[in-house]
Amino acid sequence: MRLNLTLALTLGLAGWALPAIAHGVTVEHRQVSSVEISAQFETGEPMANAQVLVYTPDNPAEPWQQGTTDDQGRFSFTPDASQPGSWEVMVRQAGHGVLTTIPVADPASENSASSPGTEADAEPNSLISPSTGLSPVQQGITIGSVIWGFIGTALFFARGKR
Amino acid sequence: MHIPDGILPAQVCAAGYAITGLATWYSLRQINRKPDPTAEIPKASLLTAAFFVASSIYIPVPPASVHLILNGLLGVVLGYFAFPAILIGLFFQALVIGHGGITTLGVNAAMMGIPALLAYHIFQSRNTVGKMLKEPTRTGVFSFLGGALGLGISALIFLGLIIFNIPAELDAGAERAAVLTLSIGHIPLAIIEGMFTTMLVLFLRRVKPELLEG
Known part of the structure; x- marks a missing residue:
């Protein structure tokens, strides 16, 4: 079985705007850019509960984050913007798996670009398929x-x- | 059941290529000893095409979905031609359909090809082991055994290869459970392929019995 791994790079995804000031609790919010991957078998069936390993560009030997995909074969993570470069994501289940590369832009260049510009820059990355x-x-x-x-x-x- | 690139460590891939090399050499030598080595190439070539296509035919076996392999069938019908046929079929599957991979070609060929040779010997033993059975039944039973066991042994090798090569950073328990689920899905597949082999062999026996002499 071959895997089709499609990536949707979602920028500016998470924003918590919770007004909560009570009993001395403060909540701050900031916008981060997350990466959502969705893994499916060639038959179109989602790879549910597959294991996901995320590797930083600097350390391809040790996983930086681990997790599992949901029922729809989706998994999202927030790459550390201070480590730009090619992040690698391994999705694996029952001996089927694929290693894919996700480019993460340098935060310096990201700051210089305006918000819609960043989204346009991300467009070519929105469909990376290893097939x-x-x-x-x-x-x-x-x-x-x-x-x-x-x-x-x-x-x-x-x-x-x- | 094809193992893709990047799942197995390099040593295992190299060992797979070594075993496949030996098995190919042995099969080709056996073929070369036949009075006319090229006589069975048409049959082998057509079944290679069937093998190539079979892996795109999915059978839903809840909770997984498995695809046909047909390695036992190739072994029963082709004899020693089955190994080169499977090797060539896998090469094109890796290249064109994306099943398996080039680095794991050796492992996959050994995993599917050697059980195919076993299936051939199981089928050939019908005249010695299965003497008490009457003729159409004998061929039918042994072709079923060849087709089903050829696939079953491959599935067991696959299970072993994956379980003993789970990288340390993966959750071994979950991966093991997932592989087991997939392997259990191959039990009905083995029965399906066994029946398919029986149907083909009994058909050939009626229309062209010399094809089964091999």
């Missing part, structure tokens, strides 16, 4: 050619000795 990237038609033609190769081989050797 071959062939359209269904291209894949159909490739599969057809391979099958024709096998049939051709069979016909070639079936013509018998002359």
Whole structure:
């Protein structure tokens, strides 16, 4: 079973605007950018309860965060903006898995850009798929050619000795 | 049941390639000893195409969904041609459909190909072990055993490979439970493939019995 891992980079996702000042409790809020991944099998079935390991760009050996996907195969995390670069996310279940790379922008460049600009910058990242990237038609033609190769081989050797 | 890239450590992948190399050499040598080594290539080539396509056919077995493998069938019908056929089929599956991977090609070929050779020997033993059975039943029973056990042994190897290679940072308990669930889904699949093998073999026995002599 092959996995299709689609990523939706959600920027400015979490914002808690809770007015809560009572008994000396203060709540502050800030906006952070999170990454949501959604993992599914090739059949379109979501990879529910799959294990997710998140690695920072600096330390690809030790997971920075661990978790599991929900029933819809989704998992979101908030990368540490002080470590820009290629974050790696491994989704794995029952021997099926995929390692995908998520670029996290440098906070310095992020600050210089305006808010809608950041969103536009994130657009190319919104669909990262590790699959071959062939359209269904291209894949159909490739599969057809391979099958024709096998049939051709069979016909070639079936013509018998002359 | 294909193991994709990046799941197994490099040593296991290398060992898989070594075993596959040996098994390919052995199979090709057995083929070369036949009076006409090319005579069965048409049959082998067509079944390679069937094997290539079979992995895209999904059968929902709650809670998982499994896909056909047909390695036991290839073993029963092709004999020693089954190993190179599976190797070639897996190569194209990894390249075109994205099932399995190039680094794990050796492991996958050994995992599916060697049980296929066992299935062949199970089927061939029908004339020695299964003497007390009458003829159509004998072929039917042994082709079922070959088709079902070929897949079953592969599923067991898959289970073992995954369970003994769970990376330390994963939650081993959850991963083990998930692999077990998937493997249990292969029991009905083994029965389906066994019946499929029986149907094909009994059909061939009626229309072209010389194809089963191999």
